[in-house]
Amino acid sequence: MAIKTILCIEDDRFIGEMYVRSLKKANYEVDWMVNGNDGLVAARNKHYDLILLDIMLPERRGNEIMDSLRGKEDLIPQTKIIVLTNFEQDEESRTALEQGADAYLIKAEITPKKLLDVIASLG
Amino acid sequence: MADQVDAAEQPRVEVPRDAQPLMRDFWRRYRARTYIIITAVQCSIMLVIMLTLQLTGIIHLNVFWFFFYAFWASALQNTATVALIHVIGRPFRDLVKAIVLVSDETPTETPPNPNYYAHDRDGFKEILQTVYELSAHDDTPTKPAVTVDDFIKDGLNQTSSGIVILNKDRRIVYHNTHAPIRIDTNESEVLDLLFPEHDDFNDWLENVAKNKLSAERQWARIANKTPGEKDRRIYDVAVSYHKNSTAETVVTLFDRTNEYMPEEEDLDFISFAAHELRGPITVIRGYLSVIEDELGPMMERDQAELMQRLIVASNRLTSYINNILNASRYDRRHLKLHLAEESVRHMYDTIADDMQMRATAQNRLLVIDIPDMLPTVAADANAVGEVMGNLIDNAIKYSNEGGLVHVMARPIPGFVEISVIDRGIGMPSNVLPNLFHKFYRSHRSRETVAGTGIGLYICRAIVSSHGGTITARSVENEGSTFTFTLPIYDTVADKLKADDNTNASLIEQGGGWIRNHSMYKS
Numbered sequence: 147m148a149i150k151t152i153l154c155i156e157d158d159r160f161i162g163e164m165y166v167r168s169l170k171k172a173n174y175e176v177d178w179m180v181n182g183n184d185g186l187v188a189a190r191n192k193h194y195d196l197i198l199l200d201i202m203l204p205e206r207r208g209n210e211i212m213d214s215l216r217g218k219e220d221l222i223p224q225t226k227i228i229v230l231t232n233f234e235q236d237e238e239s240r241t242a243l244e245q246g247a248d249a250y251l252i253k254a255e256i257t258p259k260k261l262l263d264v265i266a267s268l269g
Numbered sequence: 270m271a272d273q274v275d276a277a278e279q280p281r282v283e284v285p286r287d288a289q290p291l292m293r294d295f296w297r298r299y300r301a302r303t304y305i306i307i308t309a310v311q312c313s314i315m316l317v318i319m320l321t322l323q324l325t326g327i328i329h330l331n332v333f334w335f336f337f338y339a340f341w342a343s344a345l346q347n348t349a350t351v352a353l354i355h356v357i358g359r360p361f362r363d364l365v366k367a368i369v370l371v372s373d374e375t376p377t378e379t380p381p382n383p384n385y386y387a388h389d390r391d392g393f394k395e396i397l398q399t400v401y402e403l404s405a406h407d408d409t410p411t412k413p414a415v416t417v418d419d420f421i422k423d424g425l426n427q428t429s430s431g432i433v434i435l436n437k438d439r440r441i442v443y444h445n446t447h448a449p450i451r452i453d454t455n456e457s458e459v460l461d462l463l464f465p466e467h468d469d470f471n472d473w474l475e476n477v478a479k480n481k482l483s484a485e486r487q488w489a490r491i492a493n494k495t496p497g498e499k500d501r502r503i504y505d506v507a508v509s510y511h512k513n514s515t516a517e518t519v520v521t522l523f524d525r526t527n528e529y530m531p532e533e534e535d536l537d538f539i540s541f542a543a544h545e546l547r548g549p550i551t552v553i554r555g556y557l558s559v560i561e562d563e564l565g566p567m568m569e570r571d572q573a574e575l576m577q578r579l580i581v582a583s584n585r586l587t588s589y590i591n592n593i594l595n596a597s598r599y600d601r602r603h604l605k606l607h608l609a610e611e612s613v614r615h616m617y618d619t620i621a622d623d624m625q626m627r628a629t630a631q632n633r634l635l636v637i638d639i640p641d642m643l644p645t646v647a648a649d650a651n652a653v654g655e656v657m658g659n660l661i662d663n664a665i666k667y668s669n670e671g672g673l674v675h676v677m678a679r680p681i682p683g684f685v686e687i688s689v690i691d692r693g694i695g696m697p698s699n700v701l702p703n704l705f706h707k708f709y710r711s712h713r714s715r716e717t718v719a720g721t722g723i724g725l726y727i728c729r730a731i732v733s734s735h736g737g738t739i740t741a742r743s744v745e746n747e748g749s750t751f752t753f754t755l756p757i758y759d760t761v762a763d764k765l766k767a768d769d770n771t772n773a774s775l776i777e778q779g780g781g782w783i784r785n786h787s788m789y790k791s
Contacts, residue, residue, distance in 0.1 A: 160552040168559060232547035234594060254547040254587050257558035 149195040149226065149269040154178045155185030155211070156200045156230070161253065165198065168258035174265075182206025186214055194225055196265060199247070201231040209239055216246040226268050230261075293369040293377055296362050300354070307350050312343045360393045367397050371404035431504065431522030433460060437513065439474060448522060449493040449502065460520065461493050462504070463602070467733040470508065474518060477510050484510045489706055490529055495601045496537055503529040532708050533600075536723075540597035543590045550590065554583045574630075581630040584623050588658055595655065596707070596723045599730045606649040606734050608765060610758045613646060613678050613685055614639050620654045624661050628674060633665050638677040639687075646685050646755040647765060652731045653755065656739075659724040660689040660751045667749065668693030684737060684754035692748040696741075704741050705729040728753070736761065 152174045156162040162178055169176045177194070179185040182203035189197055189211070197215075201208035208229065215221050226248040244250045249264055256264075290298075319339050322328045330338070363381035370380050382388075383397040422445075425432055431448030435441055441458040444450050451461035464470050470488070477484040487507045494501040504522040511517060557580050565573060598604040617639055628635035657676070664674040668691040675690040696704075703709045708722040725739075732739040732753045743749035 158548060158552075161548070161555070164552060164555045164559070232544065232551060234544065234598070252547075253551040254554070254590065258555050259558050259562065 149174070149265055151175045151194045152177075152196045152198065152265075153185070153188055153192075153194040154198045155180075155182070155189075155203065155208070156198065157181060157203050158200075164258055165261065168262060169265075172262050180204075182208070182211055186211045189215060189222065189225075193222075196226045196228065196268070197222075199227055199229050201229065201243075202233050209243060212243055212246045228261075228264065228268075291374055292365070292372055293374055295369075296365050300358075300362075303354060304351065307354075308343075308347050311346050311350065312339075315339055315343045315346070359387065360391075360396075363388070363393070363397060364400070367400045371400060429524055431520075431524070433520040433522070434516045435474075435518040435520070436515070437517045439471070439478070439518070442516075447524065448520075449504070462491050462506070462522075463493065463495065464488065464491055465730070465733065466602075467736065470506070470520075474508075474510065478512070481510070482512045486510075490525075492600075496533060496597070497601070501530075502526045503533070536593070536597055536600070539593050543593045546586075546590055550583060550587055554580075554587065557583055577626060577630050581627050585627065585662065588655070588662065591655060592659065592724050592727050595652075595727045595731070599727065604730065604734065606652055606731070608647045608649055608735065610645045610762075611648045611650050611653070613643055613687060613755070614641055616648065616650045616653045617657060617676070619650060620658050624658065627662065628665055631665055632670055633668060634671070634673045635661070635665075636673060636675050638675065640678065643678055643685055644680055645758040647758045647761045648735060648755050649731075653735075656728045656731050656753060657687070657689070659728050660753075663724065663751070664689050664691035664693070664749070667691060667695075680757070681754070683760050684756055686752055686754050688750055688752040690748065690750045695745045695748050696743040697745050698743070701741055701743060705739065 152169055154162060154165055154169070154176055156165065156178065157180050159180075162180065166176050166178050177188060177192075179188050183205045185199075185203065186206060199208045199211060203211075208231070212227070212229075216227070227246065228249045228251060229243050229247045230251050230253050232253045240250070248268055251261070251264065316339060319328075319335065319342075323330060323335065363385075366378060366381045381397060383394045383401075385394075388394040388397065425445040426447075428445070429447060432443075432445045433441055433448045433450070434443040441450065441460075444458070449461040450458050453459045460470065462470070468488070473486060477486075485508065487505065489505050490503055491506050492501055492503045502524055503526045505525050507521045507523070509519050557576070561576055561580065565576070568576065595604060617637065621637070625635055661674060661676065668674060672692055676688070677690070678685055678687045680686070705725045705728070707726040709726075729739050732755075736756050737754040739751065739753040741749060741751050
């Protein structure tokens with residue numbers, strides 16, 4: 147299943163704009179939410195092929211969003227999730243996130259180009 | 270006189286007379302000898318006198334009367350002498366008896382009475398009483414070791430160093446007040462120190478006890494608690510081992526908290542700041558990559574070169590931030606490795622572009638010689654990438670303009686060995702032993718090249734967490750070779766799968782991983 151629609155949940159303007167710009171240039175349809183609540187609402191109301199999920203978000207943390215979407219039951223089985231963070235987490239919550247996610251990336255380690263490669267490999 | 274009571278209660282053991290003369294027998298032997306000598310001397314004198322009188326004609330006796338008088342004169346004199354000795358020798362006799370009484374020997378005679386009328390009169394009473402009092406007050410001769418022991422213990426407790434002594438069962442038999450000790454789950458005392466997981470004191474001791482008669486070892490910067498915990502102390506630890514000695518293992522701990530803590534706090538702060546730095550660096554690296562892609566084809570040659578330098582600089586910044594975060598995690602025991610089957614070639618490939626770019630930007634030639642046919646290793650690809658990145662980055666830093674940096678890999682028994690070789694400035698041999706210590710920077714590198722002194726520290730932490738080793742060889746002005754080993758996957762695969770509870774030996778598994786073994790109990 148090729149990925150076409152992407153939801154980007156990212157509160158840092160510079161980082162968000164950078165990803166959105168590159169994704170749009172690569173012909174993806176991108177919605178961008180800057181806080182956790184809006185992100186979760188968007189994820190539940192509309193189908194996306196992929197969600198880019200930050201962890202340190204205002205109003206609702208990324209791990210809570212992951213819990214709501216894939217905690218008890220998988221509400222979005224048709225959607226891939228990539229966790230993108232610069233935050234060092236303890237082993238437990240990282241493991242939990244990795245289990246729910248399709249990829250777990252450190253933002254400082256990747257460029258938009260590499261992100262596009264990862265998305266292509268998921269699709 | 271507690272000891273004397275004890276001795277009296279014990280069954281008496283007859284010591285053979287010739288083995289060791291007893292003090293209590295002295296007086297009897299002395300008196301007998303004195304009688305014999307006096308009797309012999311007096312008889313001889315009497316005979317000489319009577320013979321002289323007879324021969325000079327003063328007396329005229331026949332043989333019978335001569336011996337009759339000689340006998341009676343001697344008998345009278347001897348009787349008088351015995352009586353005199355009894356009276357005159359009495360103080361001497363009583364003094365001997367008193368000393369026998371206060372000694373460890375069991376006396377057989379009644380103790381001398383200081384209140385005897387003659388002693389009372391001539392002042393000997395005081396002498397006897399003094400003997401009794403001296404023995405009553407002074408019990409030091411019976412247990413001299415106690416005082417010396419306490420004296421040494423007090424002294425050891427006053428030192429600022431910790432001292433711990435282990436016996437041959439490796440149990441703590443002594444520790445002074447400054448030694449960090451805790452009670453473990455078996456309720457025995459153990460050293461309360463956080464040794465590096467793969468360079469542990471107990472492992473070392475076990476190994477040494479098996480293979481050596483004596484050994485010494487030092488550890489630097491060993492803390493008793495992880496950073497941020499209360500009452501954290503940092504020690505340099507020296508251990509000496511002598512097989513079958515009563516104090517088989519002696520651990521000396523030098524408290525260096527005051528020297529080390531400021532650096533530790535710096536690292537704490539920097540690692541906190543490093544998280545913040547990651548945001549801007551994400552944007553810088555991201556847009557640099559975007560600009561390179563979009564504007565690269567239009568750039569002049571020199572502009573493209575400047576662009577490369579920007580990218581190299583931002584990549585290096587990312588590596589340094591990772592070093593700091595990893596060192597901080599390692600110190601907090603949070604550095605988790607996920608060992609999996611990896612090929613060295615593949616692990617290098619993930620950093621290859623970055624490394625080539627760094628070498629080119631600084632005009633170094635990077636030659637990679639990693640055969641495809643190497644055995645696979647058990648490794649955490651990200652962590653090993655950081656080790657290789659640090660070593661290559663150092664080789665670039667410390668080599669000369671246009672210099673060659675050579676990366677090669679080869680199999681050795683049980684391991685794959687990876688070497689990074691440069692022909693640069695090298696190091697004097699005296700700095701090599703400290704090279705992998707935290708915050709260590711050689712005198713020269715302090716002046717000429719920037720760095721934090723944690724790159725090699727984290728390299729060693731990562732490599733030893735894999736069960737490998739890292740070493741450095743160097744000749745000043747000729748270059749350096751850094752070599753590290755990683756275990757071949759086949760040699761450790763079973764062990765890794767067996768103990769999933771140790772983080773370092775956790776093999777990543779797809780999907781679920783059942784950790785709760787108790788659910789299989791029947």
